[in-house]
Amino acid sequence: MYYPRLRGHAHVITDAPEVANAWRGTLEFILTSHPLDCPVCDKGGECPLQDLTFKYGPDLSRFYVPYKMHFQKPVPLGELIWLDRERCIYCSRCIRFCEEIANDPVLEFADRGRAQEIVTFSDPPFDSYFSGNTTDICPVGALTTEDFRFKARVWELRNVPSICPHCPVGCNIVIGERAGDIKRIMPRANEWVNEIWICDKGRFGHHFVGADDRLTAPLIRGEDGQFRAATWPEALDYVANRLAAIISTHGPRAVGGIAGARAANEDLYVFVKFFRDVLGSPNVDHRVAWPTGTGIEQAVAHVGLASGSNLASLGPGSLILLVGSDLEEEQPVSYLRVRRARRNGATVVVAQARPVKEEAEAAHLLRYRVGGEAHVMAAILKVVLEAHKNALDKRFNKLKGAQQVREAVADLSLDELARISGVSAEHIRAVAEVVVNARDVVIMVGREALVGAEENAPALVDAAVALLAATGKAGQVNSGLVALWPHNNSQGACDMGVLPDMLPGYRPADEAGATVDDMLSGAADLKALYIMAADPARDRPSSLNALKNVELLIVQDLFMTETARLAHVVFPAAAFAERAGSYTSLERRVQRTEQALRPPGEAMPDWWIVAQLAERFDAAWPPYATAVDIMNEVAKQVKVYKGMSYDKLEGEPVSWSTVAGYHHVYTGTSTLNTWFGRTWAVQAEARRPKYALRWSGLRPPRHEEGVRLVARRRLYDHGTMIARSHLLDRRRARPEVLISSQEAARLGLEEQGGAVRVQANGVTLVTAARVEPRLPADVAVVACDVDGTAWNALTEGGVRAPFGTLEKAEEAVE
């Protein structure tokens, strides 16, 4: 579609004298008006124009130098990107990237002839989450980033392969390190994950690693209530003694552990092992920002996107069904992948309660009512099972539970489901037909769908699993279920068994422990709580009481977070770039990182801290020297990770970079990638799949007075990590609530909106309301993680969708 497709036998010659001659002519012409300020140009050293000139360029120009066009040196295209118009060669790659790949058409050429220049016409300027990519693909130094501007020369950087820590897409990145600092982040080409793109959060959100306020020494709260710095042995002994005392009086179940899904697989594995093996407590969970009790963790292990899948290879006949997703804000590069699949001919169906950007790609848009998510999926399943009996997969009936699902679905009435969900029966029939006829079916389930469905969330998951099984797509390459997790390693946390009811590798546990909800509400009655890489006091402000009431609160983090402020002991941890580790993306691709920097002060990797604690409990653990040792153990102990090792996470490169030899000429990434990670196989891929279908039952959705508040996570919020990248400050999500025009009219607000008082979940906020005309009447969209914890309290950081009331506020808000 983008390149001429050659059919039949073609012989392409790229090194003939004619080719060299053509290059030479073109280069001479380009250089007639190129400033040749390579010594001060950030592209110098990895500049395709430089390289091609070395290879083909003429020795001497036949043009007179003062012909050169002069402009004022760089002008900003927004705060992130600088444009040097003298260097631009008018190739229009940046324009086409924005238009065709990112769907953010904000750049254009202005003027003609030699006065031609790139301009941006959006407000704020260059308003795109993918703007940094244009600096990679710009073949000259015309577009450069503010972040890397004059930071170093590219050949001075040590390029360390890593994985983006910001979202579950798991984009392959390379950290450009020099003199102990991250100078820049660039993508590594990986055709299965991020192609050659990353989003601006990944590119500019690395400043937390080098932030001044990192924790550098273990802290113990003294008698006077103040923290004092301690040595590692002192702090570890203290924690071990206190934990042992609590366990001997209250039993192991009085201890709970919350591991944030930002940690690496190795940390999570050791954390679970410490709790289950050493302390004997099943209370471990990672789902601070994800609803519990939905069963989607298990479902992904059963019918997840099959290994060997590549979203970019979807084409005509493929279907991507997005349920309750907001890809651009939560998994930005997945949006590019879905868009690419759609441009290649795949059908995209979007089911969402509120407008999102990926609707632009949708062939069918199912605008359901919040609370009706599961009903939509059940309705599609019903039509597929009943109206397309002949198209069903033969193996479906052999699956355990298939009969039960059939019967349960037969009892539902399509019209009733359509009424509840607000999506018409015809529309559902049309989508069901697409599902049945699709060659590949990918179902992506987002947080909003599970949160909105509330107690029907298990049914939503069940319907998705049954849909894949019934159409025979479960376990088929390029088909399966994807959970749009909130964190970079949520999938890995599930795999490592950071779940109260599952052991590593999805083996069911004998007795279920307390979920994160129980631990944070105080229902679990914990005496000690160990929190690693999570900040529940900020994300779920309702947990404050529970956190204050425990006798021993241990927090292990990079910063003095809200939770750490309440702690009795704080352990300083190493950030992702300061240790090796492996992370599992939402497509279950296990990918490894390399250490780029030294941790500040005495900060240590998470796994080291937990292993040291275990040692003080006389655990008979092998001495872990590096993360590799732990990965080797994981490969033996965790079934789905069988045979994985750091060596195996490398792979065969297949991309333009290696085909063409000049990696940065064609891919814009300056390093060659050979680490491609590995996807583990789901249950459905087995010859005789051993998984059961279930049906959790559908209940009518809850209904209360007021509007339904839907939490919207924004890419640039005020989260602990991203808040330290001050480059993004001006683009950060503002505290605001989006309301429908009907609601605005009811409240008597102006056409654009105005100040409102929002009341929900026991919280009252006065804030700005903005009218979003496409929003359904009874839905209001509130931001998450903006401006203090009150916003998180509204929706518990996005894991509840409460009913709330809005009223016009007299106070002015800016």
Add this chain to the structure above:
Amino acid sequence: MFAQILKGLRTTLEWGLKKPVTIEYPDIKRPVFERFRGRHELKRHPNGLERCIGCSLCAAACPADAIYVEPGENTDEERYSPGERYAKRYEINMLRCIFCGFCEEACPVDAIVLEHNYEISSYSREAMIYTKEMLLVPPPPGVPDTPQRTPAPPPQDMEAPVSNPQRVERTPPGGYITSYVPVHVVGEEVHPWLLNPVDEEEHTPRPAEAPSGEERA
């Protein structure tokens, strides 16, 4: 016997009567050759701005990895060098340096020059790291030091095409050896920052910097 001793001392006595070849260093210093490569200096433009643009090409060329450059960005309020970029930190580790002069050769703006000072010893390794402050020559008399408050050059419009009288029309024997048209042939308007024409003296060592032994004596 005595004669034999004298014979044995002949060479000694002969040399005792000649003019001595040793000199009383450090009171007297031997003059060095014009192209001697000693301690580096970072040069300035006649208007006081630093020549160095922080491009790190010297560091890239250095076979001993002795140079560390950290670039910074000029503003109109705080200008160190013409153009956008300057060296915020510039350090040479004199213990590593092998005085090959590659840095001088690599520099696109003739900022780093190996001069005639060879007295580079110290009691500590740390003191052997020469910072930018130590390497940078003082501004010419009466000219302000950097940072200066100097606005950036105004954007230039495209100049009217004029024929270049000195354009090379035929291939020189042996082919072309440079890849650019040497810019200084076309007149003085080329670089607005070189307000004064290039001072020839700038490239010759200043006497004050490298006093020869005779002068001192």
